[in-house]
Amino acid sequence: AQSVTQLGSHVSVSEGALVLLRCNYSSSVPPYLFWYVQYPNQGLQLLLKYTSAATLVKGINGFEAEFKKSETSFHLTKPSAHMSDAAEYFCAVSGDTDKLIFGTGTRLQVFP
Amino acid sequence: GAVVSQHPSWVICKSGTSVKIECRSLDFQATTMFWYRQFPKQSLMLMATSNEGSKATYEQGVEKDKFLINHASLTLSTLTVTSAHPEDSSFYICSARATHSNQPQHFGDGTRLSIL
Numbered sequence: 339a340q341s342v343t344q345l346g347s348h349v350s351v352s353e354g355a356l357v358l359l360r361c362n363y364s365s366s367v368p369p370y371l372f373w374y375v376q377y378p379n380q381g382l383q384l385l386l387k388y389t390s391a392a393t394l395v396k397g398i399n400g401f402e403a404e405f406k407k408s409e410t411s412f413h414l415t416k417p418s419a420h421m422s423d424a425a426e427y428f429c430a431v432s433g434d435t436d437k438l439i440f441g442t443g444t445r446l447q448v449f450p
Numbered sequence: 451g452a453v454v455s456q457h458p459s460w461v462i463c464k465s466g467t468s469v470k471i472e473c474r475s476l477d478f479q480a481t482t483m484f485w486y487r488q489f490p491k492q493s494l495m496l497m498a499t500s501n502e503g504s505k506a507t508y509e510q511g512v513e514k515d516k517f518l519i520n521h522a523s524l525t526l527s528t529l530t531v532t533s534a535h536p537e538d539s540s541f542y543i544c545s546a547r548a549t550h551s552n553q554p555q556h557f558g559d560g561t562r563l564s565i566l
Contacts, residue, residue, distance in 0.1 A: 372554055372555075374557070379541075379560070379562065380559050380560060381454075381456065381543050381545075381557035381558045381559045381560045382494075382543070382545075382557040383557070384554050384555075384556065387554050428493065428494070436482060436499055437484075437496060437499065438484070438496070438545075438555055440493045440494050441493065442492070442493045443492075443493050
């Protein structure tokens with residue numbers, strides 16, 4: 339079975355500051371891990387995915403995430419926040435089933 | 451690539467009406483499609499998983515007679531909310547995935563359903 343915990347339902351940063359969104363997972367099998375972004379009244383857009391290749395995964399819009407097995411973490415980062423990054427971010431895991439298990443989401447606010 | 455189109459984007463209808471939502475994969479063949487429901491400011495709740503040509507697998511607590519899912523081709527799945535009531539009002543999102551489970555799910559833009 340798999341589960342995902344996203345620490346912090348809200349994160350606020352200033353424009354240009356580092357973005358760090360935390361995700362910890364639990365999985366009984368090697369996991370596949372994903373980060374998705376959701377803008378208001380829209381579906382989810384894939385930012386990046388980890389599928390057991392490189393542990394540092396680069397995604398779209400300048401985001402990246404690092405898979406750390408020892409810490410069971412897959413935190414999402416971006417060196418410099420932009421106003422357009424304000425959205426809801428979901429971490430998700432899949433593994434021994436077809437299903438994606440989502441975290442509860444983190445709302446990112448970016449202040450000028 | 452990997453575009454999923456969901457239609458309609460917004461539906462308002464009277465209680466007792468049945469509503470059909472379509473989910474299409476435009477540039478890939480989706481062997482598996484998923485239907486989610488999302489309540490305001492909450493995460494996505496998986497309702498059912500459908501594989502082309504077979505019956506959908508519903509999650510516990512989801513009424514299969516209320517939420518009819520058809521996955522008749524590798525590019526189209528439909529969700530029909532039968533005899534909809536105000537408590538069925540929600541944001542419904544579909545996703546589609548090609549082949550293996552390590553491939554990401556690609557999501558439609560969702561359908562906002564409001565039952566009066």
